[in-house]
Amino acid sequence: MRQASRTLSVATPGQGLHEITREVAAFVAGEDMTTGLLTVFCRHTSASLLIQENADPDVRRDLEDWVARVAPESPSYRHQDEGPDDMPAHLRTALTTVQLSIPLTGGRLALGTWQGIYLFEHRTRPQRRELVLHLLGE
Template structure:
């Protein structure tokens, strides 16, 4: 049977945040029921994203945030700034990164590479909580 849970991640400000442990703690029940399958994570927001990246060196998170700031700079002449100068730039970065990831499940655990982790990429300066839908398909 498919399994699904919606949960809220802890409040975080702009940056790339390793959330693997937080996600696993929220989906333990579904993992116990699934020897082989796929986890699909979907973030229900337009100013944050989900991705996979290196999970060991925290400098990767800083570098990734810096690179995204250079790829999609806040200094462009953004028109949609209703919620502040990081409004449209956040939406654009979320489109670049994406709002979902899929990860294989093997032997009731996420089958990530040795150095892979799940990242929340938060693009707003003010800290936000973010809602994620986790779906496990056997």
């Protein structure tokens, strides 16, 4: 059994779903393991992670619209230290997740045909996000 880890830095242009499947898969391929479990962890409270369809961009737009309706920007929030998108970003992260676990089989991520890994940026301004990748396997 071996372990490997890496911090992946992702620059986001602002709100939205940003696919990171290629970068994550490249890390896994470089570790030359055939079976295991990958953990992807987002080190932030205003961005999150999702596994979602990567074929039709309308799926991503509909998800982004839905999250914006569920946790809209509003002057009624007490926490607005970094602007009107601050508290909604925290709420949107609470609705999703900051950690994913993905099995590794046959040396590849066991994602379905239409599945991709996404960093979901909830802040309106560009950000630099850190993701910790941890692979345990053989």
